[in-house]
Amino acid sequence: MSTTHKLTLLPGDGIGPEAMVEVKKVIAWLESNTDLAFDLTDDDIGGTAYERYGVPLADETLEACRNSDAIIMGSVGGPQWDSVDYDKRPEAGLLRLRKELDLFANLRPALVFDALVEASTLKPEIVKGLDILIVRELTSGVYFGEPRGIEDLGNGQKRGINTQSYTTEEIRRVGKVAFELARKRGNKVHSCEKANVMESGKLWREVITELHAAYYPDVELHHMYADNCAMQLLRNPAQFDVIVTDNLFGDILSDEASMLTGSLGMLPSASLGAPGIPGLYEPVHGSAPDIAGQGKANPLATILSFSMALRYSLNASAQADLLEAAVKSVLEKGIRTPDIMAEGCTEVSTGAMGDALIDELSSALQKAA
Ligand code: NAD
Ligand code: IPM
Ligand code: MN
Numbered sequence: 001m002s003t004t005h006k007l008t009l010l011p012g013d014g015i016g017p018e019a020m021v022e023v024k025k026v027i028a029w030l031e032s033n034t035d036l037a038f039d040l041t042d043d044d045i046g047g048t049a050y051e052r053y054g055v056p057l058a059d060e061t062l063e064a065c066r067n068s069d070a071i072i073m074g075s076v077g078g079p080q081w082d083s084v085d086y087d088k089r090p091e092a093g094l095l096r097l098r099k100e101l102d103l104f105a106n107l108r109p110a111l112v113f114d115a116l117v118e119a120s121t122l123k124p125e126i127v128k129g130l131d132i133l134i135v136r137e138l139t140s141g142v143y144f145g146e147p148r149g150i151e152d153l154g155n156g157q158k159r160g161i162n163t164q165s166y167t168t169e170e171i172r173r174v175g176k177v178a179f180e181l182a183r184k185r186g187n188k189v190h191s192c193e194k195a196n197v198m199e200s201g202k203l204w205r206e207v208i209t210e211l212h213a214a215y216y217p218d219v220e221l222h223h224m225y226a227d228n229c230a231m232q233l234l235r236n237p238a239q240f241d242v243i244v245t246d247n248l249f250g251d252i253l254s255d256e257a258s259m260l261t262g263s264l265g266m267l268p269s270a271s272l273g274a275p276g277i278p279g280l281y282e283p284v285h286g287s288a289p290d291i292a293g294q295g296k297a298n299p300l301a302t303i304l305s306f307s308m309a310l311r312y313s314l315n316a317s318a319q320a321d322l323l324e325a326a327v328k329s330v331l332e333k334g335i336r337t338p339d340i341m342a343e344g345c346t347e348v349s350t351g352a353m354g355d356a357l358i359d360e361l362s363s364a365l366q367k368a369a
Contacts, residue, residue, distance in 0.1 A: 004037040005314050008068040008278075010045040010061070013090055014287025015350075016074020018295070019302035022354030023072060026303055026323065029358050033365055034319055041068065045097065046076025046090035046287075056093025062100055065278065070313035071097070072306055073282035078289050094282075099139050103271035103280050104170070105177040106138040106250065107308070110257035110267060115331035119262030119340040122234065127260050132240045133185065134257060135178040136250025138271055140170045141200075143247045166200045166246065171207040177272070178244035179216040186241030188220040192229040192249055204246065226253070233257055254284050263339040265298025268305035270312050279313040281305040295349035298337040300327060303357065326360040 009024075011017035030036045043049075043061045050056045056076070065071045076090040086092060097103075112120065112130040120127045145163030152158055175191070182189045191208045193201035205223055212221045224232070226249040232239065233253065237260050245253060258267040267284035283301030291297055304327065310320040334345035335356045341347045348356065 004039050005070070006039045006041070006068040007309075008041045008043060008061075008065050008071045010043055010065075010071060010073040011048075012044075012046040012074040012076045012287065013048055013078050014075055014289050014292040015297035016046075016076070016287055016302075018292070018297050018350050019283070019299040020072070020074045022299035022350060022357070023302055023306050025354045025358055026306060026361075029361055030319055033361070034322075036314075036316060036319060045073065045093045047078050047081045049093055050081065050084065050088060050090065054088075056088060056090050057096045062097065065097060065101065065280075068278050070278050070309040071280045072302075072309060073097075073280060074302060075283065075285060075287040077287045078292075090287075095143065097280060098271060099144065101273055101277050101280065102139055103273045103277070104137060104139045105174050105272045106136040107177075107181070107270045107272065107312075108134040108136060108250070108254040108257070108267060108284055109269075109308075110134065110254070110261050112261050113266075113328055113331050115328070115334075116262040116266070116340055118342050119336075120260055122237075122260060126237065130237055130260055131185075132237065132257060132260070133181060133242045134250060134254045135174060135181065135242060135244045136254060137166075137170065137174040137244075137246050138250075139247075140166055141247035164198065164200045164246075164248075166204060168203070168207055171204050172211055175208050175211045175244060176215075178242050179212065179219050182219050182242040183216075187218070188222070188241035190222045190224050190229065190240055190243045192224050192226045192243060192245040192253070194226050194249075195223070196225060200246070208244070229253060230256060233260070258284055263298060265301050265337065265339045266304070267301050268303075268308055270305070270308040272312065279309060281309040281313075295351060296338050297350045298339050299350050299354055300337075303327070303354075322361065322364065323357075326357050326364060329360045329364070330356050 011020035110132045112127045117124045142162050142164040145165040148162050150160050193204040195201035195205040258264040264285040271280040307320045307323045310316040336345045
């Protein structure tokens with residue numbers, strides 16, 4: 001018997017809606033060709049929500065998200081909202097969604113497809129076969145720490161303040177996720193902070209060390225300063241299996257890791273909380289205002305995020321395997337959006353990439369029959 005999966009789709013701003021159109025093609029294909037059934041609700045987040053509701057995430061939207069099995073997001077932000085107050089900016093909507101659902105573990109896999117080895121700016125021998133998982137803490141740290149704000153110093157000077165803060169439990173729970181996932185992969189964790197200059201980093205290292213000794217001594221653990229990690233990701237990325245790090249370092253290191261894979265347009269993510277809480281699935285990239293509306297966006301990061309939803313929230317790993325295999329085949333056929341274009345390949349639009357994927361899914365199904 002098939003169950004109907006309730007999905008809230010939040011296309012957002014910039015290239016978000018363009019990528020979501022392609023996700024919907026995949027959803028429609030799965031409905032017609034597998035036993036999966038979906039109940040879809042479209043809603044707004046980011047700048048589009050601000051225009052409609054006056055806030056970047058309306059209470060009703062948050063409720064709809066809470067009541068779904070998974071949330072699929074496009075991207076938020078854009079220069080047209082640069083002058084909006086911080087608490088109403090598009091990004092604040094996404095931060096509120098993460099915080100309200102307590103989605104503390106953000107999984108950002110950086111996987112190099114063989115067909116894209118040449119698309120990376122790094123040498124092929126450095127990136128071939130890479131499979132790194134960044135586990136980014138997502139609901140604490142300097143993104144949420146208090147006090148924060150801009151205060152007037154009264155002498156024509158102002159002071160901008162943010163606070164980096166982590167509690168034992170916040171570190172422990174994301175550490176557990178990293179160790180558990182490492183056991184299912186390469187059994188190695190690099191924990192990254194700046195314990196050399198920050199108290200929050202010192203505590204981070206202590207907690208991870210204790211957690212490891214108590215429950216995960218079988219997993220290989222390395223502590224690394226975050227700046228060194230940024231360098232090592234370019235020097236010798238193959239040394240990494242799972243990287244666990246805080247909110248801000250994770251944000252930066254995952255953008256860096258995306259370039260190992262060829263493009264930010266390839267990196268998906270899953271934001272997970274306690275059992276029973278719906279996961280949020282979103283690409284690592286932003287709204288790409290420079291290419292929005294031109295059919296140039298690579299939809300694969302958003303489609304692969306949906307694939308993570310199939311795997312982590314919808315108990316549909318067979319369909320996730322099918323989808324990921326189709327992505328691989330499309331890339332092997334040389335079908336490329338401009339961001340991953342290479343010599344001898346065929347450059348296609350956002351929509352044509354989605355269509356090629358659907359064709360691939362259909363022919364895989366025919367072959368299997
Ligand atoms: P960005 O990720 O939007 O773009 C960086 C560069 O990568 C751009 O040149 C863009 O064209 C390219 N790019 C990104 N995604 C692509 C894709 N799918 N296909 C092809 N090329 C792609 O980062 P930015 O320009 O620094 O930020 C733009 C806006 O997005 C800002 O408002 C920022 O706050 C927001 N942002 C949102 C998210 C999110 O929604 N999760 C993530 C990052 C940035
Ligand atoms: C990301 C983005 C977000 C972040 C912004 C848009 C709030 O850069 O998901 O990587 O900084 O977390
Ligand atoms: Mn980011």
